[in-house]
Amino acid sequence: MDHDLDTLRAFFARSPFMVDLGAEPVAGAPGHVTALLSLAHRHRQHTGQAHAGVMATLADHTMGTAAQTLAADGVWAITAELKTSLLRPGVGERLVCEAWVLKAGRTLSFTEAEVYAEGPGPRTLVMKASATMAMVAVRD
DSSP: OOOSHHHHHHHHHTOHHHHHHTOEEEEEETTEEEEEEEOOGGGBOTTSSBOHHHHHHHHHHHHHHHHHTTOOTTEEEEEEEEEEEEOSOOOSSEEEEEEEEEEOOSSEEEEEEEEEEESSSSOEEEEEEEEEEEEEEOOO
């Protein structure tokens, strides 16, 4: 898959859940993707911070997209294993996820991500994530 921004946006748009969340990629390179999610009321816990599931979803899909940029034609990167570590509350106006591929393989790819809360105030690291992506043949 190409890593240009239009291709990455089209890839995110293929996932109804990501569209519903409002997440979109803002930068990409082979094996690297950055995505943004403007936080709305629906994304938050009763405490006002971003819901952990929202942060995990953003990290998961962004890591999968990073793996997809290195996948062979006719292959999808599908999450086989996902680990998240919540470091502090996701408080701010938006979440930014930076994801990259540690090792791309023919059947498995290993990825990592960091999720940051931004605005107002300083950018804050709120989650670290890692995922193993299974590289599977596309079914028609």
